[in-house]
Amino acid sequence: MTGGATLTIDLGAVVANWRLLAGRVAPAECAAVVKADAYGLGAARVAPALAAAGCRTFFVAQPGEALALRALLPESTICCLGGLPPGAADAFAHARVRPVLNHLGEIEAWAARGRAAGVRLDAAVHIDTGMNRLGLGPDELETLAREPHRLDGIAVTHWISHLACAEADVAMNARQLGRFRMALARLPAAPASFANSSGVFLGRAFHFDLARPGVALYGANPTPGLPNPMAGVVRLDATVLQVRNVDSPMTVGYGATHRVERKGKLATVSVGYADGYLRSASGRGCVRASGAPAPVVGRVSMDLITVDVTDVPEGLVFPGATVEVMGPNRPVDAVAEDAGAIAYEILTSLGARYARVYLEPPCAEAALQ
Numbered sequence: 581m582t583g584g585a586t587l588t589i590d591l592g593a594v595v596a597n598w599r600l601l602a603g604r605v606a607p608a609e610c611a612a613v614v615k616a617d618a619y620g621l622g623a624a625r626v627a628p629a630l631a632a633a634g635c636r637t638f639f640v641a642q643p644g645e646a647l648a649l650r651a652l653l654p655e656s657t658i659c660c661l662g663g664l665p666p667g668a669a670d671a672f673a674h675a676r677v678r679p680v681l682n683h684l685g686e687i688e689a690w691a692a693r694g695r696a697a698g699v700r701l702d703a704a705v706h707i708d709t710g711m712n713r714l715g716l717g718p719d720e721l722e723t724l725a726r727e728p729h730r731l732d733g734i735a736v737t738h739w740i741s742h743l744a745c746a747e748a749d750v751a752m753n754a755r756q757l758g759r760f761r762m763a764l765a766r767l768p769a770a771p772a773s774f775a776n777s778s779g780v781f782l783g784r785a786f787h788f789d790l791a792r793p794g795v796a797l798y799g800a801n802p803t804p805g806l807p808n809p810m811a812g813v814v815r816l817d818a819t820v821l822q823v824r825n826v827d828s829p830m831t832v833g834y835g836a837t838h839r840v841e842r843k844g845k846l847a848t849v850s851v852g853y854a855d856g857y858l859r860s861a862s863g864r865g866c867v868r869a870s871g872a873p874a875p876v877v878g879r880v881s882m883d884l885i886t887v888d889v890t891d892v893p894e895g896l897v898f899p900g901a902t903v904e905v906m907g908p909n910r911p912v913d914a915v916a917e918d919a920g921a922i923a924y925e926i927l928t929s930l931g932a933r934y935a936r937v938y939l940e941p942p943c944a945e946a947a948l949q
């Protein structure tokens with residue numbers, strides 16, 4: 581009994597999604613991206629469930645995430661997308677964290693650490709093919725291609741690159757693929773990694789040796805415009821705190837932005853922008869009350885939303901009842917669209933106040949390994 585909202589995270593669905601993606605890219609390996617606390621769902625629960633299902637390689641963004649994950653997963657490969665911050669080489673080497681080296685300075689620091697220890701330290705190296713965010717740009721690529729001894733002290737496990745519009749732009753994907761292939765041809769031979777979630781669905785040419793899906797593991801649709809091949813992972817049920825009948829025209833909520841014109845019924849629900857129910861869903865969102873759509877009216881408050889339940893059959897909405905804010909009838913992509921956001925934002929904004937319930941994968945699945 582929370583009086584607030586309950587977030588149910590189906591680890592069995594996360595595992596099923598990873599298996600589906602792994603099947604699509606086989607014989608390439610399928611990693612799992614668990615940065616930002618597994619996109620808000622809890623890396624401490626998600627990553628071990630995936631490891632038990634056979635996932636061997638995990639990507640995070642930041643050093644703190646990498647070290648925390650190492651404590652949970654002593655055997656797994658842990659890659660840090662954010663690279664090698666100054667002074668982090670010792671900590672990374674000790675924790676066997678594999679940096680994704682993004683520029684020549686990081687390559688130099690990691691190579692020096694390897695040479696000092698008389699070993700070759702594992703690292704992935706990021707090649708920019710059009711994101712212009714992280715990775716070696718054309719000049720640095722040129723330098724590294726001419727001076728491969730800069731890698732002495734490093735065992736390059738993967739050359740990686742990242743798609744800018746995997747879910748949408750066919751021409752851009754082809755350009756990036758071409759640039760990536762050209763770069764690989766000029767660099768010392770090593771496995772390669774290119775595809776994020778949507779990249780997995782672009783076909784063999786994009787799979788290389790290691791796929792790096794994130795958001796699809798958590799139930800978002802990696803193929804917008806087509807049916808979602810992924811299983812839903814997140815369910816959010818919020819408590820109705822009060823129900824009121826409105827029989828004369830009046831306004832609802834802060835700013836009095838919504839005016840009720842007809843006789844009807846409103847329910848006040850215990851979720852708000854402090855929980856990650858974005859304020860931009862004001863007047864646009866929609867929840868399900870006993871399966872019936874109930875639109876959000878007026879502004880989203882810090883702790884509350886008001887929904888119109890006029891059309892929900894009598895007796896189904898009452899204080900203490902719950903409504904489905906997100907779930908099978910209201911997938912994360914729909915919630916995102918209501919708020920003018922993307923599924924990534926909705927997931928990583930999921931609030932700290934929710935009571936969290938994890939559904940474990942069926943034992944039989946874990947026992948397969």
Ligand SMILES: *Cc1c(COP(=O)(O)O)cnc(C)c1O
Binds near residue numbers: 613778794
């Ligand atoms: C976040 C990230 C991914 C995962 O992307 P999704 O779209 O969530 O599948 C893969 N690679 C890199 C470099 C990333 O930053």
